Amino acid sequence: MELKIRVILPTVVDVFVEEAIQEFKHYVSDAVEVQVRNLDYGPASVEGEYDEALCVPNLLEKAIEGEKEGCDGIISLCFGDPGVKPAREVVNIPVVGAGEASMLYASLLARSFSVVTVLPNVVPMIENISKKLGLHSKLASVRYVNIPVLELVDKKKMEDSLFEEMVRAIQEDKAHALVLGCTGMMGVATTLHEKLKDHGYDVPVIDPSFASAKMLESLIAMNVKQSRLTYMPPTQKLYK
Amino acid sequence: MELKIRVILPTVVDVFVEEAIQEFKHYVSDAVEVQVRNLDYGPASVEGEYDEALCVPNLLEKAIEGEKEGCDGIISLCFGDPGVKPAREVVNIPVVGAGEASMLYASLLARSFSVVTVLPNVVPMIENISKKLGLHSKLASVRYVNIPVLELVDKKKMEDSLFEEMVRAIQEDKAHALVLGCTGMMGVATTLHEKLKDHGYDVPVIDPSFASAKMLESLIAMNVKQSRLTYMPPTQKLYK
Amino acid sequence: MELKIRVILPTVVDVFVEEAIQEFKHYVSDAVEVQVRNLDYGPASVEGEYDEALCVPNLLEKAIEGEKEGCDGIISLCFGDPGVKPAREVVNIPVVGAGEASMLYASLLARSFSVVTVLPNVVPMIENISKKLGLHSKLASVRYVNIPVLELVDKKKMEDSLFEEMVRAIQEDKAHALVLGCTGMMGVATTLHEKLKDHGYDVPVIDPSFASAKMLESLIAMNVKQSRLTYMPPTQKLYK
Amino acid sequence: MELKIRVILPTVVDVFVEEAIQEFKHYVSDAVEVQVRNLDYGPASVEGEYDEALCVPNLLEKAIEGEKEGCDGIISLCFGDPGVKPAREVVNIPVVGAGEASMLYASLLARSFSVVTVLPNVVPMIENISKKLGLHSKLASVRYVNIPVLELVDKKKMEDSLFEEMVRAIQEDKAHALVLGCTGMMGVATTLHEKLKDHGYDVPVIDPSFASAKMLESLIAMNVKQSRLTYMPPTQKLYK
Amino acid sequence: MELKIRVILPTVVDVFVEEAIQEFKHYVSDAVEVQVRNLDYGPASVEGEYDEALCVPNLLEKAIEGEKEGCDGIISLCFGDPGVKPAREVVNIPVVGAGEASMLYASLLARSFSVVTVLPNVVPMIENISKKLGLHSKLASVRYVNIPVLELVDKKKMEDSLFEEMVRAIQEDKAHALVLGCTGMMGVATTLHEKLKDHGYDVPVIDPSFASAKMLESLIAMNVKQSRLTYMPPTQKLYK
Amino acid sequence: MELKIRVILPTVVDVFVEEAIQEFKHYVSDAVEVQVRNLDYGPASVEGEYDEALCVPNLLEKAIEGEKEGCDGIISLCFGDPGVKPAREVVNIPVVGAGEASMLYASLLARSFSVVTVLPNVVPMIENISKKLGLHSKLASVRYVNIPVLELVDKKKMEDSLFEEMVRAIQEDKAHALVLGCTGMMGVATTLHEKLKDHGYDVPVIDPSFASAKMLESLIAMNVKQSRLTYMPPTQKLYK
Structure with a gap:
């Protein structure tokens, strides 16, 4: 090593x-x-x-x-x-x-990106990261699935909720890339990218841990x- | 009471x-x-x-x-x-x-303001407050007197250093109002305002505690x- | 005195x-x-x-x-x-x-605010105040109840219309605080705050005269x- | 006609x-x-x-x-x-x-522009025009020659003072175009453009009346x- | 000549x-x-x-x-x-x-403007023009009629589609002026302006070629x- | 492979x-x-x-x-x-x-960064990259060494000129990180970082190729x- x-x-x-x-x-x-x-x-x-x-x-x-x-x-x-x-x-x-890193990669890949996070409580905090980082103008929206962090272990439920909000981010907020807004959302980025692609949206999905x-x-x-x-x-x- | x-x-x-x-x-x-x-x-x-x-x-x-x-x-x-x-x-x-409160009052009174604080260490933090508060475009500059907080008890030294940086903020950074950037800088705002006025700069000086x-x-x-x-x-x- | x-x-x-x-x-x-x-x-x-x-x-x-x-x-x-x-x-x-004062207080209390005013005629003027004041990024929207100033004396009608637009500002424009956009809207801020709170939105309502x-x-x-x-x-x- | x-x-x-x-x-x-x-x-x-x-x-x-x-x-x-x-x-x-019109033309021709006006009194007003117009990010600076409007009739004095501030705007504020900031400054744009060009700065000079x-x-x-x-x-x- | x-x-x-x-x-x-x-x-x-x-x-x-x-x-x-x-x-x-020229005129005439263009492919390009020009804050939205440039020769179809998107730009995106986002859209600005006016929206329609x-x-x-x-x-x- | x-x-x-x-x-x-x-x-x-x-x-x-x-x-x-x-x-x-990639890394590491490039000709182009990327507010300045690309082979001359402009960027433009603004400037980032550190400025120097x-x-x-x-x-x- x-x-x-x-x-x-x-x-x-x-x-x-x-x-x-x-x-x-x-x-x-x-x-x-x-x-x-x-x-x-x-x-x-x-x-x-x-x-x-x-x-x-x-x-x-x-x-x-x-x-x-x-x-x-x-x-x-x-x-x-x-x-x-x-x-x-x-x-x-x-x-x-994980937040700053994700936003920087998303900025390179698309005109705008949305973050989909866990709860409404953290939305202003995530917006503030983008303001301090200087990338607020690229942030189309911060959405949430309304699932507490510790319940993210139910992968199926998380994935379905994330997909739904991601489609809304694309259609309503004009997001061109998506960022998973919680590091507890591990192992779902690839599946979500495929699913979005199948629905006509070939957009990058950033896993914040990765x-x-x-x-x-x-x-x-x-x-x-x-x-x-x-x-x-x-x-x-x-x-x- | x-x-x-x-x-x-x-x-x-x-x-x-x-x-x-x-x-x-x-x-x-x-x-x-x-x-x-x-x-x-x-x-x-x-x-x-x-x-x-x-x-x-x-x-x-x-x-x-x-x-x-x-x-x-x-x-x-x-x-x-x-x-x-x-x-x-x-x-x-x-x-x-104290930071947010001061910046809001300063924004009302002038086209732009500068903060004069203690040490270079806190400059980016103060800038970030203005970004999160939404008032960054009013912030002409953040200057510092290079005196640690606990040495601010020497009022004379603090006042002289503050005056010097305030004049620079006005002349070089186009500040039209001034904000004392540490709550340890108590009891000097009025004197500094008078001194600046005597030098031709009738600008408000905001005391953050007040x-x-x-x-x-x-x-x-x-x-x-x-x-x-x-x-x-x-x-x-x-x-x- | x-x-x-x-x-x-x-x-x-x-x-x-x-x-x-x-x-x-x-x-x-x-x-x-x-x-x-x-x-x-x-x-x-x-x-x-x-x-x-x-x-x-x-x-x-x-x-x-x-x-x-x-x-x-x-x-x-x-x-x-x-x-x-x-x-x-x-x-x-x-x-x-009254406009500048209200916007500054609202900025302190929330990530974003909406103004609800009387008529569409004044919307661009209110937006321009926020631009000159440096707080435009905090302004979620300017909405209006479509009631001329001199008809605001009908408090009941005004209050109902204001409530309706305030809920829209929260739900559609993501406003986290509300500002009454006409000084003729006196004596309704507290009632509106209570009503919004009863509907699940505990957000500040700023009275511009106050x-x-x-x-x-x-x-x-x-x-x-x-x-x-x-x-x-x-x-x-x-x-x- | x-x-x-x-x-x-x-x-x-x-x-x-x-x-x-x-x-x-x-x-x-x-x-x-x-x-x-x-x-x-x-x-x-x-x-x-x-x-x-x-x-x-x-x-x-x-x-x-x-x-x-x-x-x-x-x-x-x-x-x-x-x-x-x-x-x-x-x-x-x-x-x-005249102000809005000048700023729009200047925006087309260069990455940034400075306005050179008469007195410091009007500097914040001119900045506010650019903010309301949406072009503030193109405004490198507002400078002034410190001559009251009614004394602009002394064309020689005005021209010399304007030239001096224009050179400073280019060298210190990185202006790439110049705007005469008072409609009383008639008939000097062409001469100033020539003079700047002779000094190595081939930049447009906008006459606000024109x-x-x-x-x-x-x-x-x-x-x-x-x-x-x-x-x-x-x-x-x-x-x- | x-x-x-x-x-x-x-x-x-x-x-x-x-x-x-x-x-x-x-x-x-x-x-x-x-x-x-x-x-x-x-x-x-x-x-x-x-x-x-x-x-x-x-x-x-x-x-x-x-x-x-x-x-x-x-x-x-x-x-x-x-x-x-x-x-x-x-x-x-x-x-x-044609893009820069249109955006500058639209900025003078209204608080905000939308561009209606041909295809989604060019939307980010048009947004980038506004960013480089410094007028992005005036751009309410870029919409498209989903008609390739070479099919714009069908004037009737183009006009109907443009009208529909223009109304949406006004109602949904708060556009106060409209810009035709392709120079192939010749000869329809006046008709569209009249039609919008008949529907209660007396807003300027900018022809980019003109x-x-x-x-x-x-x-x-x-x-x-x-x-x-x-x-x-x-x-x-x-x-x- | x-x-x-x-x-x-x-x-x-x-x-x-x-x-x-x-x-x-x-x-x-x-x-x-x-x-x-x-x-x-x-x-x-x-x-x-x-x-x-x-x-x-x-x-x-x-x-x-x-x-x-x-x-x-x-x-x-x-x-x-x-x-x-x-x-x-x-x-x-x-x-x-290389430009976008460099700016993104620099944004993570510091409150602001300056680019030092070859010639004045490319300064507005580099600024436009930052505007399109959404990172313009992090860009303290774009400076240049006034050496054409094809003369960058003289490493000693390039390095000395770069060092000089980098110090100016830190002192005058408040840059907290530095980016080499030409991919022809290979193999000098580490040396320049060391030299800046010896002079009291421990700031990252980004090599755009890397x-x-x-x-x-x-x-x-x-x-x-x-x-x-x-x-x-x-x-x-x-x-x-």
């Missing part, structure tokens, strides 16, 4: 850990070791600003620990990109969030990381 | 507490009781994304506690507005951040609070 | 004068004296660019007179903010328009007024 | 009337009769929001009168476009302002006028 | 040549000679990025040839403005595209052409 | 071909075969809109040929992204341009390509 990346699932439950391990093996090349970590303390899922605020402290510890243990890059595996900006300040390796993996691998390969003018290390001070 | 507002200083040191108590008495009308609280755990000051991430959990507890104790509104007394969005999800009283107080009072008077479509209460889940 | 503010109703009819006097008493603190003035010459109501152009000359005279008589601030009580910018050039006290009062009070308290770099006094010249 | 257009100089002094008559003869084709009218009441020049507010009522009367007397189109001959929007509501012939004439002629030729969905006729009401 | 302009139809078929000759005679004043040229090699119609890429080389030759033969200006007669930017680099006379003619005539009259800072002549090099 | 990508150098000279072959070997993983092709006809370099127009027809032939020969993706190796959009219409494999390679590899891995709603296949027609 030549490279090591750490994927942090910002939740105290481990329901997606095993699946993430399996999926990421297919995302990265053989030369990359993937470590998946979930949280010791924090929320059971991230479905709003409050949950996000509570998952970040431990996520940052896991990121710092990852760098100490020789990781070459960090992924915050949640579409809301929790902890990505603060982590960039405290580690010297690239940090990638996108974060390829984005991080690319940055490591190019030997670039976050700008130290945007993400300065914290000044010396007391933390209690 | 008819109304009660809670001001949360998101830092474990209490260096600004007494001053905040004194200043806020002048900001609000006699009918308002002001409670100032600092943190039990978190950073000694907020000078970047990392510090902000660490100050939010306890700030949220203080906000929830404030509501339980009958407060009519909450102020997050830091220009980066830490915890404002998550707090809006978990309490049913208006929550105001702005947050008047904004919160206004919202309470109008009996409005954050929209529940933007800030939904957290879904039921396990927090560890 | 410590403070004195002048509210100018930019119309030659006095149908809203008495109501404005009563309402403003509740808007401001006891220490504020409110003077309400309507016009000696101009239009009977302001429902377009032409009406606005004709109401401004006398409004400016009333503003100048107000300052001479010791007022501490001026309100242009019309959602189109007639005369606000020229008045800022000719008086040395803060001048606030908003203008609190905005002006806040500016006077902070001792700030319009920037003299944006609003320069008129150069010496002949006026005929 | 086949066509008749009315040019309204929104000022009570007639210092530019004769020159306007002479210049417009060269702007339009032989088949067009040009009427130049100045105001009976209003300001001596338009150098701010206040002046603009005072010039509009009589300008509107002259526009309405022009239509009654058979004119095919109206020009508001001032860079601030006073009265253009209200006039569009009350006449059924196209109304063109631009308004060609824009109006084009609209009349195409038989189009302002949209009645944007500019609705005033509703019936009392005007006092 | 005093002036000579060259209209280049970027297609190898000559189906629209005769009609263009007839129409342009009405667009320009008597003093202007109009040359219409179609291509020797390239596509039969321009209905996408690929077609546009293939029509440009010969279009550029025809433009250069036009200048050599004494033309005073060039029109690229296709709504996608093929070759306009490269032509501006290689000739010293103004070059106008718009390009008036825009070019205006530029020639004002003696301005493309900025040499935006459109620099090609550097010396080998072309094979 | 499992994958095959085709890199098209859109120029008739082969001066960069050998270097491109060597460099791309390091960019992609061992499982990828890289084919580098330059043009049979077209310009010797691409330094403006005219050159770009002339290089596209043969580039498209090379792209179509590449797909027929089993390539999995296409790179247009020029910062202006010539032919990228038309190629996306005519092939069913992902097509990546960026295009990683972007294409990522898309192929994720099994996504351009949206068929944005890039429709050309309609059937005659090409001569």
Whole structure:
């Protein structure tokens, strides 16, 4: 193994850990070791600003620990990109969030894209990611299937609901590409792309976990990381 | 006393507490009781994304506690507005951040405004507030005096540095109004306004603490609070 | 009485004068004296660019007179903010328009807001206010009830029509806050908020008259007024 | 003569009337009769929001009168476009302002343009025109020569000052085209273009009077006028 | 004849040549000679990025040839403005595209406009024109009638389909002006305007061919052409 | 070899071909075969809109040929992204341009970025890429070293000039990341990053060739390509 990346699932439950391990093996090349970590303390899922605020402290510890243990890059595996900006300040390796990575790939492939996420609670958060990233004008809409993160394990139900909202995004919001708006929506992008294609819409469907993996691998390969003018290390001070 | 507002200083040191108590008495009308609280755990000051991430959990507890104790509104007394969005999800009283409040007043008074803050570390964070708030096109620049928050107690040095950067903001960045970019910069707005006026620039200088107080009072008077479509209460889940 | 503010109703009819006097008493603190003035010459109501152009000359005279008589601030009580910018050039006290004030408060409270106004004639004018103010990206839509200003005295009809358009703004335009788009829509904000809440939409409803009062009070308290770099006094010249 | 257009100089002094008559003869084709009218009441020049507010009522009367007397189109001959929007509501012939017309031509010819105007007082007004017109992203800067309108009769001084600011606009603000920001700056565009070209900058210089004439002629030729969905006729009401 | 302009139809078929000759005679004043040229090699119609890429080389030759033969200006007669930017680099006379010209006139006349074009293939191209021109915020929508360019000869069918989409643009997309999005849609603007007016929508309908003619005539009259800072002549090099 | 990508150098000279072959070997993983092709006809370099127009027809032939020969993706190796959009219409494999790819990576890593390119001629073209891509608000500036493409072989001179402009971009334009604005600037990104870091600016420097390679590899891995709603296949027609 030549490279090591750490994927942090910002939740105290481990329901997606095993699946993430399996999926990421297919995302990265053989030369990359993937470590998946979930949280010791924090929320059971991230479905709003409050949950996000509570998952970040431990996520940052896991990121710092990852760098100490020789990781070459960090992924915050949640579409809301929790902890990505603060982590960039405290580690010297690239940090990638699933939301930003997905939006960047979608922007390349189409005139506009829609995100289909879990709950209405996170819609303004996702819009804010696009505003901070500078890509808001490409975002046709953020739609949701109204299924809590922890119920996404019912793949059939998730897939059907996602398909329905994706068709609406194309027809009503003029989306030309689609982004799965939750990293818990693993393993359905290809099927959804095929199904949309069968219905006459040959549009890319971005899997945010996959996108974060390829984005991080690319940055490591190019030997670039976050700008130290945007993400300065914290000044010396007391933390209690 | 008819109304009660809670001001949360998101830092474990209490260096600004007494001053905040004194200043806020002048900001609000006699009918308002002001409670100032600092943190039990978190950073000694907020000078970047990392510090902000660490100050939010306890700030949220203080906000929830404030509501339980009958407060009519909450102020997050830091220009980066830490915890404002998550707090809006978990309490049913208006929550105001000093950064957003200041930018809104400045937008009314002039074609453009500049923020003068403490350190380069927080510049992108302040820009992001303006992007999420929708006021980025009014923001002429974010400048900094390069003085850490905890050294702002040297009022003379702070004032001189602020004046210098404010003149540059007017001359080089075409700012028509000025915003003090740290709530630690208390008690200098009036003097700076006078000094700028003496130099031919009769422009408003917004004190972020004062702005947050008047904004919160206004919202309470109008009996409005954050929209529940933007800030939904957290879904039921396990927090560890 | 410590403070004195002048509210100018930019119309030659006095149908809203008495109501404005009563309402403003509740808007401001006891220490504020409110003077309400309507016009000696101009239009009977302001429902377009032409009406606005004709109401401004006398409004400016009333503003100048107000300052001479010791007022501490001026309100242009019309959602189109007639005369606000020229008045800022000719008086040395803060001048606030109901449109700008409302939009700023709405921006703080929600990811997006819609304005519901009287007639289609004023829709582009309201959009232009948001563009000049820098808040256009927060404006979900401008809707109208198709009732002329002078027929707003039928409160029941107005309220029902407003409710209908507000629900549409939420459902179709994704508005997360609502702004009453005419200062003639007095005394209905609270009822509409309650009604929307009963229907599952707990969103703020901004009353523009109330908003203008609190905005002006806040500016006077902070001792700030319009920037003299944006609003320069008129150069010496002949006026005929 | 086949066509008749009315040019309204929104000022009570007639210092530019004769020159306007002479210049417009060269702007339009032989088949067009040009009427130049100045105001009976209003300001001596338009150098701010206040002046603009005072010039509009009589300008509107002259526009309405022009239509009654058979004119095919109206020009508001001032860079601030006073009265253009209200006039569009009350006449059924196209109304063109010098500011909007100039900015549209400049947008076609270059990646960005700067306006060089008379006084700092009008800078925010000109920026607001570009925002309402939708062309703000093309506006590199608004500069001024600091000469009041009525002193523009000293052509040599005006030309030298304009040249200086134009070079700065190109070098410092990255302007690729230039717009004369006052209709009193007649007869200098060609000379300035030549002089800039001699200095290595072959960039278009737009004369706002000329631009308004060609824009109006084009609209009349195409038989189009302002949209009645944007500019609705005033509703019936009392005007006092 | 005093002036000579060259209209280049970027297609190898000559189906629209005769009609263009007839129409342009009405667009320009008597003093202007109009040359219409179609291509020797390239596509039969321009209905996408690929077609546009293939029509440009010969279009550029025809433009250069036009200048050599004494033309005073060039029109690229296709709504996608093929070759306009490269032509501006290689000739010293103004070059106008039908798309840009139409959008500029529409922007003056209304708060927003929609383009109705032929096929979905060209929608993103038209949106990109508005983005490069700086007018994207005025573009309400791009709609299409789903008729290939070469079938536009069936005027009745085209007119009916255009009317239907125009009504939708007004009702659903809030368009206040309309632009025909293909230069093959000649001779229908007036009829469509009348028909819309009869249905209560008195909105301008811009004919792109007519718009390009008036825009070019205006530029020639004002003696301005493309900025040499935006459109620099090609550097010396080998072309094979 | 499992994958095959085709890199098209859109120029008739082969001066960069050998270097491109060597460099791309390091960019992609061992499982990828890289084919580098330059043009049979077209310009010797691409330094403006005219050159770009002339290089596209043969580039498209090379792209179509590449797909027929089993390539999995296409790179247009020029910062202006010539032919990228038309190629996306005519092939069913992902097509990546060096400009778009670089800007997307830079956007992730910093609050803002500057491009440093060869000549002033291409500055507006690069700005237009950012506008079409939706990332214009992240683009701090486009600077140039004033060295024609074919003289970039003098690596020392190029590197020194690039360093100088990069420092200016950071200091004057507030760039927080840097992008090499010409694919002829190969093999200098790492050195420039080190040099900037030594001068106190630890900012990422993006090599556009490397960026295009990683972007294409990522898309192929994720099994996504351009949206068929944005890039429709050309309609059937005659090409001569």
